[in-house]
Amino acid sequence: MLLDLSEEHKEHLAFLPQVDSAVVAEFGRIAVEFLRRGSNPKIYEGAARKLNVSSDTVQHGVEGLTYLLTESSKLMISELDFQDSVFVLGFSEELNRLLLQLYLDNRKEIRSILSELAPELPSYHSLEWRLDVQLASRSLRQQIKPAVTIKLHLNQNGDPTTKVLQTDPSTLLHLVQQLEQALEEMRTNHCRRVVRNIK
């Protein structure tokens, strides 16, 4: 599968052959850093001054490179397809190799960053538990009521949340049984077949 690059995109990337490969490598590093932590316009200005071009040009160059890397990573295109897609830009062999290396080196990390963008439910982080026995309440004295108090740690969009819940011993056993069945499912023939065949 080839990448479909728009005219505007190609224009932005046209800046890259005009600079050293060291600079392109640096742009690549900046692009990934921006994906990790968000963009920082000051970097564009510093680079623009050093290279004697407008900061817009630098920005477009970096953004073009970012888009190239993220689209390739998203689609998980093969080396060959990447090379063919970049070929249409008419860059030098050296530049093409550099871009390919940038792609292969950073693909895994970019994919993990992209996976955080998907619509998400809170995800499990960890769980703490405590055994309690209720001995009395305002309305009834001399009780022996065992309970399990659970603190569930979840993550939603990077923000940790906690929920404090309680359950009784028989429900606890039921929960364990149900969730063990859930784990067992992955080992059934049906699931194994699906995993094997959908690739």
Added chain:
Amino acid sequence: MELSEYVQKGFQMLGDPGCFDPSAFMLLLRAAFQSLLDAQADEAVLDHPDLKHIDPVVLKHCHAAAATCILEAGKQRADKSTLSTCLEDCKFDRERIELFCTEYQNNKNSLEILLGSIGRSLPHITDVSWRLEYQIKTSQLHKMYRPAYLVTLNVENTDSGSHPGISFSCNMEQLQDLVGKLKDASKSLERATQL
């Protein structure tokens, strides 16, 4: 067991055969237990024909007194001797004390369950449901191919009745971690009950 003056007065009337003949006594006693324990108790529980001859104000007073005493006894987990002493102080004769204690004994379990269920507690997990999915692609990421679980804990709140439930996603390792920790909790529970 301390009873207020109001309750003691009510009981004195209830124990008086001149006020309440034996059948009226039993009816009122049963009515008191019924209105406490029966969720669908009729408001007209005191409307029995055999109680018609008694002044309604007296009926209400004695009914309230009996109900209060029953709740207090339930709360304190009063035993037969405590109850008897209490009723003796209110001038109940032996027979009526026996009847009261028998009726109390019959209803003791339901009473304790009722009292035990009153009160605030943390949201209570009642059930769990799960879903196993195989993620193939998202708008941001194609060719994913990984299994994921979606777990929903059904939760009940004493205040607001139901609760939408807590849902979260997890992968296989995380679910194994979750199950492992819950198993630790249940093993600890087993050990604690064997002490």
